[in-house]
Amino acid sequence: MLENLFVAALLIIALLISDLRNFKQADTKTKAAYVLLLLPATYLSILFIFHLSWPNIGSLSRLIYGWPAKQLLALLK
């Protein structure tokens, strides 16, 4: 867990520091979009750090496409 925490912190700090100047100069809409994209990044970083099996984009894809895909596969097999 500590190893993953260190890696996540390193990545987040490095990528955000390099964007700091551009973020300050950006307009309100861009700043809002930037912060909005950081929300899923934060959620996923928590999953990564604590090795959690919480819902992910894979489970969302399976929920939406899983049943029709399996029905199509049953037709093709």
Next chain:
Amino acid sequence: MSSQHSTITITQLACLLSAYSIGSAIVFIPNPLTAAAGNDAWLCVILAYGFGMLVLACVLYLHGKHNGQNLIAYCRSLIGNPLTLLVSIPIVCMLFFAISAINSSIGDFFTTVMMDQTPPYVFHSIGIILAALTSRAGIKIAARMFLLLLVIMILFSISVILLAIPVYHPSYLLPFFDHGFKPVTHGFFIAAGFPFGEICFFSMLLPFAVSSYQQELNKKLYIAFSFTGFILLISTISATMAFGPAAGFLNYSLYRLAIEIHIAELFQRVEAVIGIALILGSYMKATLLLMILNYVFIELLRIKDDKILLYPLALICIFLSATMFKSPADFQEQVYLIWPFSVLAIGCMLIFSLTIITWIKIK
């Protein structure tokens, strides 16, 4: 969008198309096709290539009829802003999935065959950071660099295929339709989704080429896509001839083929070099998909700065790569069942629908 001032030549765009289509497919195809269709996997590639050409034809038709706009722009003009936003949600999710799956597969490849003591997050983070830095450099820089990387990847792949000739058994290609035609349709479904159907997203990058030469653009992109089909076809045929039915159980087919190369007791263990060359393709595809995702967001939100969202997108993709797949079986299901279905049902259907709407409006 400030990058509209950044244009690339049509030849560079054609190379990007080849890099995008061959990309990660050269590493993973034909394993799933042979698992599905046995020795008829090469037929699946041909059929999927035909389907891909149809999608490409629609993409180029839309590009020509809408004055060189990208997918989101002409989607907005054809079906309105609210429907475009609605349709963009699954497209964005699919792009996140694709980038993360490619990145995850780079990590799996290295930790499986070369560096099994290294934690996968090393490859996940380096892969996406590289893709993000390349995207930030701009499409011009990426196009120039990818031309060279594409040549290296193709040269190494063809060298492996030619050097492995002594291990081929052409009899492994027979009999045709051993289990009927249904396995071929299953293989076609997989190949049509990955990689041939993914051309639907490439329409986001078409505006970067000089749009006044539509005929030349069409010709060169068709040639580039046909080249992709040729490379994947010979890769599939060579893997089938070398391993027969076992090709369905051996992943990283071209890498496994390289392991079999033994010439005069001196020329052996060349798989490390081909491994690096193969991963170049995955890196190029991840970079192009990240660019496409970035431009989708920029077009949807009408943001002026075309580089600012790259790092948050990269962060999401890094952590997605590390957490998305719970097991190899999960990877198999998501990449070879869910992904092809979503590409066909969402991406390709969107392109076909927009083509029909455009054709009706012009009539």
